[in-house]
Amino acid sequence: MAPAAPRPGRPSLIGGSWWRCLAVFTVWIRAAYAEPLSAADTNLTARLTFIHDHDATASFVPNPAVVRRMVDRGIKQHTGLGTLALAWQSVVASREIVGIKVISAPGPTSGTRPAVVQAVVESLIEAGHPPGQIILWDKSALDLENAGFPALAARLGIRCTNSIDAGWDSAHFYENPLLGRPLIGDLEYGQTGDAVGRKSYVTRLLSREITQVISIAPTLNHNLTAVHGHLQSLALGGVDNTLRFAGHGPTLSEVIPELFALPEVGDKLVLCITDALICQYRGEDRALLHYAVALNELRFGRDPVALDVTTWGDIERARRANPTYGEKVTPTDLFQNAELLELGVANTNRITIQRD
Secondary structure, three states, rough: OOOOOOOOOOOOOOHHHHHHHHHHHHHHHHHOOOOOOOOOOOOOOOEEEEEOOOEEEEEEEHHHHOOOOOOHHHHHHHHHOOOOHHHHHHOOOOOOEEEOOOOOHHHHHHHOHHHHHHHHHHHHHOOOOOEEHHHHHHHHHHHHHHHHHHHHHHHOOOOOEEEEHOEEEEEEEEEEOOOOOOOOOOOOOOOOOOOOOOOOEEEEEHHHHOEEEEEEEEEEEEEEEOOOOHHHHHHHHHHHHOHHHHHOOHHHHHHHHHHHHHOOOOOHEEEEEEEEEEEEOOOOOOOHHHEEEEEEEEEHHHOHHHHHHHHHHHHHHHHHHHHOOOOOOOOOOOHHHHHHHHOOOOHHHHEEEEOO
16 A cells, blocks of 8 residues: 655655554564664655844843744745745645644743744734634643733734643544553543553544644753654643653653654644744753753744754753753654654754754
8 A cells, every 4th residue: 555645734744554553663663672763764854944133032031023023034934935925825824723832831931932922923913814713722721821821812812722621532542552540631531441541532622623733842851852842742732641651751752753643633733933042951841041041043844853853952062061960861762763753854964954
């Protein structure tokens, strides 16, 4: 059976289920025999656009006017189109329901910054996209509230919601033999039986409402998966019963690409924007700005793997410049596993960066 043609507007995926299973099986076999994973032998390439402005932040506080100009420059450079309307229309059609996925748990300083989200939404609306067809979302209502996103959405005239409140779709799920204990808010919470806890159900936001996703992720470290990036954001934010995977890096490095590869999840991604205004290289979800450096950049691309890999490069460089005794090396198998599933490019030699 030949693989299906890749959907437009995102990196190439292995379309046929047989090919996807073969790639996943390869990951499992290599992990079982402790064979180091190397980048997949593919011809995939990635093109990223980096927009820099020295005045984007001052003392780690974003300048909204500068950030807005960076977004406008970035989307035009990324698409190669000279007007804002044409640039955005080449990414999202006016009929689409656009879901802007943020990482809100680290808060407004170290997570996805509200100034970047505001700039993207204002740019979209100026280009003609109806505000009623823009949804700002993350997994948890509390995280969104603590980061200030509901208030921002209200000012912008768009909707802000979360995966849990939207509910989970029993018809679309990821199954893994690792048994979990569903929490309050998970679809199977309170149910009993041998099969309970083996499935992670896709949020109805993705299966029934949002038709295209724009992911905005910060430049922030994660001790188990290297970065709080686009892959992790959409994979773990789009399904329930994910606590069973937490706390074990090798498991996350295999599961996150498999979750991302669900058609209801990764196939809807049309644009990734890395919020590289500030790079926090230690601390994970805690805002620890003494472990941060200002990069004053926004990065645009369709490839979540390539953008996450470049984020990891920034984190590593910052750590080398500011070493701490006994710090462990973070495994980066997540990126290689994602490339094995042809979710994007992990090999930096096949990533082209256009800087402005």
